[in-house]
Amino acid sequence: METPVVETHALTKRYKSRAVVDRIDLRVGRGEIYGFLGLNGAGKTTTIRMLMGLIHPSEGHMRLFGVPVPAERLHVMRRVGALVESPSYYGHLSGWDNLRVLAVMLEVPDRRIAEVLEIVGLSIEAKKKVKDYSLGMKQRLAIAAALLGSPELLVLDEPTNGLDPAGIHEVRDLIRRMPREHGITVLVSSHLLAEVDQMATSVGVIHAGRLIFQGPIGDLRARSRGHVSLSVDRPAEALALLNGQGRNVRLAEGRLRLDSLVPEDAAALVAALVARDVPVYRVEEQQLSLEEIFLELTAEASQP
Numbered sequence: 001m002e003t004p005v006v007e008t009h010a011l012t013k014r015y016k017s018r019a020v021v022d023r024i025d026l027r028v029g030r031g032e033i034y035g036f037l038g039l040n041g042a043g044k045t046t047t048i049r050m051l052m053g054l055i056h057p058s059e060g061h062m063r064l065f066g067v068p069v070p071a072e073r074l075h076v077m078r079r080v081g082a083l084v085e086s087p088s089y090y091g092h093l094s095g096w097d098n099l100r101v102l103a104v105m106l107e108v109p110d111r112r113i114a115e116v117l118e119i120v121g122l123s124i125e126a127k128k129k130v131k132d133y134s135l136g137m138k139q140r141l142a143i144a145a146a147l148l149g150s151p152e153l154l155v156l157d158e159p160t161n162g163l164d165p166a167g168i169h170e171v172r173d174l175i176r177r178m179p180r181e182h183g184i185t186v187l188v189s190s191h192l193l194a195e196v197d198q199m200a201t202s203v204g205v206i207h208a209g210r211l212i213f214q215g216p217i218g219d220l221r222a223r224s225r226g227h228v229s230l231s232v233d234r235p236a237e238a239l240a241l242l243n244g245q246g247r248n249v250r251l252a253e254g255r256l257r258l259d260s261l262v263p264e265d266a267a268a269l270v271a272a273l274v275a276r277d278v279p280v281y282r283v284e285e286q287q288l289s290l291e292e293i294f295l296e297l298t299a300e301a302s303q304p
Contacts, residue, residue: 003066005030005153005185006051011060013046020046022209023060028187028202031179035200035217036189037294043209044189045084048157051187052082064153081146082155087138091131095122095141098130099148106149116144119182120174136167143174147184154178156188160195168195175199193294197221207298223293226261230269231282238278245272261285 006028013021021043028034038044049055051062053073062069067076089098099113117123120140130138139159146154156175160168176199178184190196196203203220205213213220232238235254242249247269250257258269266283273280
């Protein structure tokens with residue numbers, strides 16, 4: 001089995017008696033876009049800061065590329081690019097000059113600056129002062145800075161936060177291209193499930209410091225249970241009628257709900273209502289959205 005790019009075992013961070021991150025086991029495979037999903041305050045940034053060696057865990061173990069961290073942090077961090085805190089810039093300098101400052105520190109040639117600007121689509125604006133950049137351009141410049149050292153792993157903490165729809169689209173498209181075009185594994189955190197759904201290949205859901213789901217994004221979608229919703233006249237009376245016939249129906253938001261997508265089940269339900277002169281206004285097939293699935297997962301995790 002191939003060594004995971006990121007692997008943690010019982011990773012925990014406590015502040016006094018409170019576990020901000022509680023015994024989580026992350027696994028990010030090579031070439032994945034791993035969406036690290038959770039509400040604000042769930043423990044995403046704390047986990048990422050531990051992985052980057054910015055804070056030390058209270059308990060547990062971490063490995064990047066099979067190498068233990070923080071024990072060998074200096075060695076392994078050469079293979080990692082990260083955007084964890086809000087990026088800082090010299091607004092009076094151009095995008096190119098901002099990257100040049102970092103390039104000198106990292107001892108990378110100027111040609112690499114041109115390469116990363118091309119990757120993030122800022123070649124044309126390279127000589128423009130950063131204070132005149134849009135928020136989306138600034139975020140792409142920050143990602144360019146994270147790519148300067150030719151990392152194998154790119155870690156992005158809420159990269160679309162505060163961006164307008166155009167900026168979100170720019171950053172999302174850039175992230176999607178990383179594994180395919182540059183062979184870079186991406187760990188991206190977000191509190192927006194819809195965003196993660198549009199770019200991740202696998203996902204981990206953290207809630208109150210605990211990892212409550214981890215797996216392919218398709219497995220998360222598979223939790224969407226289909227049902228049929230019926231708008232009828234006098235729904236409470238219709239429900240009593242159908243339940244009296246032994247049919248498995250319930251009332252939800254003023255509509256009858258049948259937890260089945262079998263066409264014959266819905267047809268039988270409609271026929272039973274029509275036979276008793278109950279008007280049926282609308283029959284709809286519905287499935288849980290990913291947002292609803294996320295809310296279900298967190299609600300389940302919150303139960304004692």
